[in-house]
Amino acid sequence: MEVSIGDVVMPGDTVKDITTITKKETIILGPGLRREADTVYAYKAGVLKKTEPAVYYVDSYQKRYVPNRGEHVVGIVTQKGGDIFKVDIGASEQASLSYLAFEGATKKNRPDIQVGDLVFAKLLVASKDMEPELVCVDSHGKEKKLGILSSEGMLFTCSLSLIRKILNHNSPLFNMLARNQAFEVAAGMNGRVWVKARTIQETIAIATAILAAEYAPLSDIKKLCSDIEKTLLLTQSGNMD
Amino acid sequence: MDMSEETPQSEYILRPMNCELNQLSMPDGSAMLMQGNTAVIAGIYGPVEAKLQKMIYDKASVEVSYSPIKGPTKVDDRMTEMYIKETCEAAIIVTFHPATAICINVQELEDSGGMLACTINAACLALINAGIPMKFTIAAINCMIQKDSEDIILDPDNIQLQEAKAEFTFAFDSMDKNVICCYTTGCFTETEFLKTMDRCKQASQYVFDFYRNLVKKYANVI
Incomplete structure (x- = not known):
């Protein structure tokens, strides 16, 4: 079946709009699309989307993470030994993280990381034939927001499409929540979210808000946030009595 | 049991299909499918790390486990597993995730005829839900x-099957409607075989439309 932008696509559908374009711009086929000779096929079920100038992709629901270079992920350290840590990022293979890939780390000054710690890291190498490799520094050797996540926070998992939804610049969720609560959040593209707020109640409330955003349309998010704030106020006043 | 399907004008109609996707929280994709009173639930894990013996360095290995409603897995169930494996392997683009494994787990819930067809359809829906790269879908x-x-009855139930001379299960791909899987029992002639295949091919469109409507229903969440 032939489909065009905005349609629901199924694996095996052909995308017709791409083939007729004769612009000079290079066309980029994103996730969910593949080319065979002159035809573009979808290989995932979802919604076909296009971003200007000519990037085409299929937005699909997925829970399993497939590493992509440059993405930020939340990982759990599973093994310590020699020069590298092994980190579980929810992909088919464990990622490696060098102990030198932290800010200010030298051979003598090793970072203090134990098995079970959470790290927020960036994928330096991600290819289907190779083991993924993580770093906790940018190209200037600075940590910025990367590094170990404190054990006082809470970790939970959600679908990959939800992560894309909340990390979208147009998403009002975090701005709404941040108006009345102070919290820290690290959302990895691998579907893991780490949250830390001032109290346990607030942390749980924020986690609930993020998970509830999956099935809420953009217009309902404002109401969702105020509902959660109200409930939070009630529980807090209940604690004081 | 509904016997009204014997009426000639409903010959092309299959038993009603019902499906719920993503019911299970642990697997990466799952589908619970009912075709008439036949029900199965399928869960997919993948792409996950492959065991060393089963690892294929240039493609993903597909592992299927089928559990019957009671008792341990028997020889017949092993055959069902093989049919699911070969059929799904034809649809999955295995080269996209080399050296990994895609595990398909199917649990029988109720058998009232057409079990193999129902398991293959459920596995396909679970693969769609898991976001596994596929060349096409299967019905x-x-x-x-x-x-x-000597009448051909599509999607018969248990009672109808008692009067069967021969039983057929065909799986088709969504692109060219080619046969990818064929399972037959009983005696039949070549013309009968081709006739049933043609009839099933026409009916497969109904299943593909069902898949698309299902995806449309949950696509607004994305």
Whole structure:
């Protein structure tokens, strides 16, 4: 079946709009699309989307993470030994993280990381034939927001499409929540979210808000946030009595 | 049991299909499918790390486990597993995730005819839900030839199957409607075989439309 932008696509559908374009711009086929000779096929079920100038992709629901270079992920350290840590990022293979890939780390000054710690890291190498490799520094050797996540926070998992939804610049969720609560959040593209707020109640409330955003349309998010704030106020006043 | 399907004008109609996606929280994709009173639940894990013996360095290995409603897995169930494996492997683009494993787990819930077709359809829906790269989707159709009247009945139930001369299960791909899987029992002639295949091919469109409507229903969440 032939489909065009905005349609629901199924694996095996052909995308017709791409083939007729004769612009000079290079066309980029994103996730969910593949080319065979002159035809573009979808290989995932979802919604076909296009971003200007000519990037085409299929937005699909997925829970399993497939590493992509440059993405930020939340990982759990599973093994310590020699020069590298092994980190579980929810992909088919464990990622490696060098102990030198932290800010200010030298051979003598090793970072203090134990098995079970959470790290927020960036994928330096991600290819289907190779083991993924993580770093906790940018190209200037600075940590910025990367590094170990404190054990006082809470970790939970959600679908990959939800992560894309909340990390979208147009998403009002975090701005709404941040108006009345102070919290820290690290959302990895691998579907893991780490949250830390001032109290346990607030942390749980924020986690609930993020998970509830999956099935809420953009217009309902404002109401969702105020509902959660109200409930939070009630529980807090209940604690004081 | 609904016997009204014997009426000639409903010959092309399959038993009603019901499906719920993503019911299970642990697997990466799952589908619970009912075709008439036949029900199965399928869960997919993948792409996950492959065991060393089963690892194929240039493609993903597909592992299927089928559990019957009672008792341990028997030889017949192993055959079902093989049918699911070969059929799904034809659809999955295995080269996209080399050296990994894609595990398909199917649990039988109730058998009232057309079990193999139902398991293949459920596995396909679970693969769609898990976001596994696929060349096309698959629709499996079960049908039979009646003993006395020589009529072809599509998607028969248990009671209808008791009067069967031969039973067929065909799986088709969504692109060219080619046969990818064929399972037959009983005696039949070549013309009968081709006729049933043609009838199933027409009916497969109904299943593909069902898949698309299902995805449309949950696509607004994305």
